[in-house]
Amino acid sequence: MATTDSFGARGTIQAGGAEHEIFRLSAVEGAERLPFSLKVLLENLLRTEDGANVTADHIRALAGWDPSAEPDTEIQFTPARVIMQDFTGVPCVVDLATMREAVTELGGDPAKVNPLAPAELVIDHSVIIDVFGSADAFERNVDYEYARNKERYQFLRWGQGAFDEFKVVPPGTGIVHQVNIEHLARVVMTRNGQAYPDTLVGTDSHTTMVNGLGVLGWGVGGIEAEAAMLGQPVSMLIPKVVGFKLTGEIPAGATATDVVLTITEMLRRRGVVGKFVEFYGEGVGAVPLANRATIGNMSPEFGSTAAIFPIDDETIRYMKLTGRPAAQLELTEAYAREQGLWHDPSREPVFSETLELDLSTVVPSIAGPKRPQDRIALSQSKEAFRSVLGDYAGAPDQDDPDDAASSGSSVDESVEETFPASDPASPSAHGNGDSGKPRDPISAASGAHGRVSRPTTVTTASGASFEIDHGAVVIASITSCTNTSNPSVMLGAALLAKNAVDRGLAVKPWVKTSMAPGSKVVTDYYEKAGLWPYLEKLGYHLVGYGCTTCIGNSGPLSDEISAAVNEADLAVASVLSGNRNFEGRINPDVKMNYLASPPLVIAYALAGTMDFDFETQPLGTATDGTEVFLRDIWPSATDVQNTIDSSISQEMFTKDYADVFAGDERWKGLPTPEGDTFDWDPQSTYVRKPPYFERMSPDPSPVSDISGARVLALLGDSVTTDHISPAGAIKPGTPAAEYLTGHGVEKKDFNSFGSRRGNHEVMIRGTFANIRLKNQLLDDVSGGYTRDFTQEGAPQAFIYDAAQNYAAAGTPLVVLGGKEYGSGSSRDWAAKGTALLGVKAVIVESFERIHRSNLIGMGVVPLQFPQGESASSLGLDGTETFDIAGITALNDGSTPRTVAVTATKGDGSTIEFDAVVRIDTPGEADYYRNGGILQYVLRGMLRS
Structure with a gap:
């Protein structure tokens, strides 16, 4: 409860059969001009104003927000x-x-x-x-x-x-x-x-x-x-807000997934990291709630902190459909209108910048083979696949030149090359992996590996025999909340399945199919629409209600297919209706991963390969002998909407959520x-x-500078939290596997890193253990390895084992990296594991927002190379010993803008530079002084 009300904002509202206390935004001058998202923040400050953490000055700063200014005002x-x-x-x-x-x-x-x-x-x-x-x-x-x-x-x-x-x-x-x-x-x-x-x-x-x-x-x-x-x-800085106007209507053949992949591409190119994105304008009211949620879901993929739609009639309609009580509906509308939070398309708020997408220009698309922002127009998918195949075909894990952790080009550079300069929203603008212009597939593959095709025969346990090659789709999974929340694409997929079955088509025998809905309501409307039998006929049986493939829980491929893929070193693919397709995430046997709408997931299961042109190549032959193309089985928008209208009801939601806990x-x-x-x-x-609180004292010790540190890992651009703290399978022979084996756990019961996050012993051993991680301290080696400078000749060692040796020697550690370090899922263990390995500082070209904050929360200082510089440009190769001076300024209650870094090479020569300190707010400085956020909170409890 607020203890201060400097603006006299406290009042009441009668709605939903009760009276409620509210803090009126109209009490603060300037509130009416703010974007929706900042109005929500302003109400938050008004209600929690206490004169200490939240003051009247904070409220005035937010109400007087300058959309063009760089964020510099901290709020709580x-x-x-x-x-x-x-x-x-x-x-x-x-x-x-x-x-x-x-x-x-x-x-x-x-x-x-x-x-x-x-x-x-x-x-x-x-x-x-x-x-x-x-x-x-x-x-x-x-x-x-x-x-x-x-x-x-x-x-x-x-x-x-x-x-x-x-x-x-x-x-x-x-x-x-x-x-x-x-x-x-x-x-x-x-x-x-x-x-x-x-x-x-x-x-x-x-x-x-x-x-x-x-x-x-x-x-x-x-x-x-x-x-x-x-x-x-x-603790956060008042952000910039990017206004995104949607106009037009989605054309026939395109889906909400195609829209979100287009928006992801546009906003990643624009650069919205650390910003709010807010959708506005006349077209917003026509965007179904399910589509809004699909777009909001992908916010991390385009890098924004949030991607929000305002409250309007569509919000209320969806709340009613999903079974919210009538009193809640009444209160929501009354409150939103009272506070100026109800969408008024005639009023355009002031934004930091704006951009626009005409939905009628959206075309069917996929994204991949390793990043969500690399959109590919479906019409160009075969050409795009072939253009990057040379980077994957025949490249074993330790040799993978297109590894996300070692890529020489930054995200911004590669995406910039992908687009025509004139119109990023153009239907002809499509991503081609990391290349702007598609290369000739034969020459690309021949240059690296000598050939592009490697047909391999597989014979199953049942005696069936078939041939797979590079690009074979071995996983085609409908999964992830991004799309399973959206009836238009889920029922679209089911209707496509019906049309395919009616024409006599079948999924290729090497494809692992799965259907993992996001709630039981999906199952209910599939049953009501009578579409489950068609999905099951194609192998799309219910496998679970969970994230499954998108989080790396795709499960193993069949033994025969896995053996063929690995023995022939095939670059096979997964296609999933998810939001993440980073390397090493989906399945250890799969090198190329593509995001697609649920209908396209089934289409690729029917095709069986990424080396496929849906426009010119038939999916199969109908029972009457005619060729069947994707266009022949694609359901019309009218059919999809009629099915939605006839098969989804409020009763489904009230029944399934009646006793959800x-x-x-x-x-x-x-x-x-x-x-x-x-x-x-x-x-x-x-x-x-x-062990976070072992030997913790009631008062924090002074922070100290870092001296004599060694480099645990030298990494490239786009290192994700999947690389730092994998969530998938635990590989036999690794330190994590050896720990489990030593505790009597059989290989079949290893489970995943994600499932064992409650055991720090497993997670420390899994930190920097992704099979695709490329530590540039080593040549042509991928996985959780480094050089151990505590040993004669600095031999190759597991990162965990080397870290243990450094700890025994009292040697602190640093990690060096490139651009967008820590992008991806907001994994606490990517920071926890880093800290528990003994890393005291991470020095990179740029950070992803959440991971930078998490490092501070674990007592690791995030530093950036000087603008325009990198480890490579400075001549650092990771063999140096690092001294970092100036951190102690934090003991005086201030945060230094830079610290002095001295890297000493083996011959005694030095490289010196000033690293930018990325402790961005006073609150973060307090966390760092305490050794981490949990220690800060715990000491606060003791003081109170």
């Missing part, structure tokens, strides 16, 4: 709630449980370690597609899921009982972001007698999906989310520990007490 944003998925949520609850013990040991009250804001966790990241293409796939996959994750799920059930304001949506229910928009999101919150905008932070970067509902929120690291749960505001009999039957503190099992390989 207090989100209304926190949302988590289980990969990132488990370590959050582990840390909260550990904090309870630490508070007790330091003489405090453990009951204070309790969420102060509603926190909801949806278990959706743990189901793996072990079984597919059969009627019992769902039940068997869930059985495997419970068997693998029993310890984690028992821990979460304990947390649900031990912590107030913490709820868990059990497995087999849906994907976090889809459950959020369909049920959890309030749009307008009511709490403690107040009504205010629903806002949130989430432990998944695609939290922005809820922006489609007019709810402001974004992804943060797990450590930031923990602090938010414990009442800490999120209760779970099935498996969940209810789990033995659950009790008590305020958790009884850690020393034998557990899933949940262990982390």
